[in-house]
Amino acid sequence: MENAVEIDNLCKDYGKLHALRNILLNVPEGTIYGLIGPNGAGKTTLIKSLVGALKSTSGNVKVLGMDPLRDKWKLRRQIGYMPQSPSLYDDLSAKRNILFFGSAQHIPELEKKTSDMIAFAELTDRADDFVRNFSGGMKKRVSLCCALIHEPKIVFLDEPTAAIDPHLKLQLWKLFRQLANSGITLFISTHLMEEALLCDKVAILRNGEILVVDTPQNILKRGRTTLKITENGETRESIIDSNPDSLAIELQRFGLNQNITSITLHPDNMEDIVLSMIDEKEKQEKK
Amino acid sequence: MNTLTIAKRVMKQLQGDRRFLVLSIIAPLIIIYFLKLLFDAFPSPFPITDFTIPISAFILHFLCFILCAILLVQERTRGTLERMLISGYRQSSIIGGYTIGYLGLATIQAAAVLFESLWLFNLDYSKETVFILFIVIWLLAIVSVMLGIFISTFARHEGHVFPFIPLIILPSVFLTGLFIDVNALPGWAAFIGKCLPLHYAVNIIHEIIKPEYSLSNTYLDFIILTGYIFFLWIMASVTLRETA
Numbered sequence: 001m002e003n004a005v006e007i008d009n010l011c012k013d014y015g016k017l018h019a020l021r022n023i024l025l026n027v028p029e030g031t032i033y034g035l036i037g038p039n040g041a042g043k044t045t046l047i048k049s050l051v052g053a054l055k056s057t058s059g060n061v062k063v064l065g066m067d068p069l070r071d072k073w074k075l076r077r078q079i080g081y082m083p084q085s086p087s088l089y090d091d092l093s094a095k096r097n098i099l100f101f102g103s104a105q106h107i108p109e110l111e112k113k114t115s116d117m118i119a120f121a122e123l124t125d126r127a128d129d130f131v132r133n134f135s136g137g138m139k140k141r142v143s144l145c146c147a148l149i150h151e152p153k154i155v156f157l158d159e160p161t162a163a164i165d166p167h168l169k170l171q172l173w174k175l176f177r178q179l180a181n182s183g184i185t186l187f188i189s190t191h192l193m194e195e196a197l198l199c200d201k202v203a204i205l206r207n208g209e210i211l212v213v214d215t216p217q218n219i220l221k222r223g224r225t226t227l228k229i230t231e232n233g234e235t236r237e238s239i240i241d242s243n244p245d246s247l248a249i250e251l252q253r254f255g256l257n258q259n260i261t262s263i264t265l266h267p268d269n270m271e272d273i274v275l276s277m278i279d280e281k282e283k284q285e286k287k
Numbered sequence: 288m289n290t291l292t293i294a295k296r297v298m299k300q301l302q303g304d305r306r307f308l309v310l311s312i313i314a315p316l317i318i319i320y321f322l323k324l325l326f327d328a329f330p331s332p333f334p335i336t337d338f339t340i341p342i343s344a345f346i347l348h349f350l351c352f353i354l355c356a357i358l359l360v361q362e363r364t365r366g367t368l369e370r371m372l373i374s375g376y377r378q379s380s381i382i383g384g385y386t387i388g389y390l391g392l393a394t395i396q397a398a399a400v401l402f403e404s405l406w407l408f409n410l411d412y413s414k415e416t417v418f419i420l421f422i423v424i425w426l427l428a429i430v431s432v433m434l435g436i437f438i439s440t441f442a443r444h445e446g447h448v449f450p451f452i453p454l455i456i457l458p459s460v461f462l463t464g465l466f467i468d469v470n471a472l473p474g475w476a477a478f479i480g481k482c483l484p485l486h487y488a489v490n491i492i493h494e495i496i497k498p499e500y501s502l503s504n505t506y507l508d509f510i511i512l513t514g515y516i517f518f519l520w521i522m523a524s525v526t527l528r529e530t531a
Contacts, residue, residue: 051373073375081373087366089296091303103292104375146370 003062004029004154004185005050010059012045012208019045020208023059027187027201029153032180034199034216035189042208043189044084047156050187051081064153077105080147080155084162086139090132094123094142097131102149110149117145121175137168144175154185161190173198194269229254289376293384300358301392311354311392315346315400322346323407335408336496341465341489343404344424347396348431348485349456355389355435356448364444378527382520386432393428397421412496419495419502426512427488433519434484440526459485464493487512 005027012020020042027033035043048054049061052068052075061068066075088097098114107113118127121141126134131142140160147155157176161169173195176186180200188199196202197216204211204219212219223242227250228235240246244262252258268276301308322342326335362368371381401421404410412420438451459465462472462480469480480486487508494504 053369053373073377076373076375079373081370083366083370085366087370089300089367091300092296096299100292100296101370101374104289104371106288146374150375 002029003027004064005033005187006060006062007046007050008060010046010049010061011057012042012049012054013057018208020049020056023208023210025203025210025213027154027185029185030180030183031200032176032186032188032198034196034202035187035205036191036193036196036202037189037205038191041191041205043191043205044158045208046205047081047158047187047189051079051156052076077150078153080150080152082140082143082147082155082157082160084158086131086136086143088131088139088142088146091130093128093130094118094134094138094145095127097142098145098149101146105150107150113149113151114145117149121145122171137164140164140168140172144172148179152184154187155179157186157188159189159191161192161195289380290383290387293371293376293381294387297358297385297388298391301388307354308392311350312396312399315343315350315396316403318346319343319400319403319407326408336410337493338466339404339408339410340401340420340424340492340496343400344427344488344492345459345465345485347400347424348427348459348488349452351389351393351396351428351431352435352438352456353448353452355385355432356439356442356451357435357445358389359385359436359439360442360445360448363439363442378524379520381527382433382436382523385436386429386520389432390429393432394425397424397428400424416495416500419505420492423488423491423495423509423512426509426516427484430484430512430515430519433516433523437519437523437526440523440528455483459483462486464489484512484515487515 003026005025007023007025010020010023011018023046035046037043045054049056050063050068052072055069063075064078068075089100092100095114095118098117099110102110102114115124115127118124121144123138123141123145126138131139134142144157144160147157160176161172164172176188176198180186188195190196196204196219199216201213201215202219203213220242225240225242225247227238227240227247229238230236231254238250240250244264247263247265248256248261251263252260322339326333326339359368362371368381372378398421401417401424405412405417434455438448438455441451442448458479462469462476463483463486464480465485469477469486472480490508491505491512494500494508
């Protein structure tokens, strides 16, 4: 698999502030690559360097084999960019916004592609409504359509799920997976750690430095679980790692059948509970 | 092609913002009415004709500059400017599109300001003079739009536009020949005055409103005024940044 993005020792300074320090990353084609980090970690700066909107202080960047600054206009035909804020014209309809940003690349059959894109984002009923009347989540979907209208090979999404409800977040991630399955590379920044699990590979960024690059599963294995077992009023505490085998091995000491070699727990978090309640209600309403 | 797409979008935006549209046409008319009240209060005889059209042109210059600068800064703060560029629109297309998009409004503003001044101050000029005056004011409006776009590059939000008013616009009142011949000013002040586009518009107006004017005396000023459009277009294209 070839790399859609290659970053070699990228640094970006704003005066004395080191926004990015020696970033080294390779993003394989057709994957969902997560850039995870708290606010102010340098995620937006990195994305803007990759789309050619910012000049780096030092280092090399190749996106689809091109230099984002030197080959700016050629590269921009092949990349999509969804900024953190919706960055849409409130006084235009959803359809007009998509047509306007799509017009920059002189795409054949733009009208048809716009209609398809609107259907893909499940916005057909609201296509002709002014964006100013849209909810934050709907604006995000229009913004995504604007980033995708010219059928880019790679899409950079800067905190696409920030400040939207869990239900829509799930819908957006379904769309992202569909795009990745169709061969598009997605480079997604987020400060929401749980979204790391939805990526194929993640890089964790803190204070402009990469802490780790790995698959989410491997990162999870680094986690530890505190196991407390009370037997006859006596509580024993042990620390196990997050490997599914570890819990089984630990419980075997308390008489668990030796044939059970792996135990995994998937407790619902608040988001899962709320989403299942919404789903249940929707099913009831459909009946 | 892209320039026209952007122009269409700007026109749509202006049409959609009725309050902005009405204010940008009504505001200069109200200010010219105040000018009439002021001139009426001056002890006569007062040479109204020497000042009316140049001051009206300045009012339009000021308003076009500030309105266009704010519109473009809004594009920057909303992130649509950055998005336009990353989507593939070039700087020169954006500036061209903005100018063409604003041209319709600038034409209405120029016509409204000129005809109100002629009517309110009972200025009796020939049709040819009125036509040339309209062209000068219209050209100045385009220069003002360009200047607004250029200055917007140096502003991160709308508030940053205002410090440029005393820096660029207000010196035009005192140094461009609006009230007194620039050559009567100290050399350095006259030099600053001659760097400001209003100076050339004022020169043409002063020549054209003479009973026996010679169009050939205005050619150089017309060339310089038009040159400002291209100069500011290039400057704005070079300096228009993608990110704040």
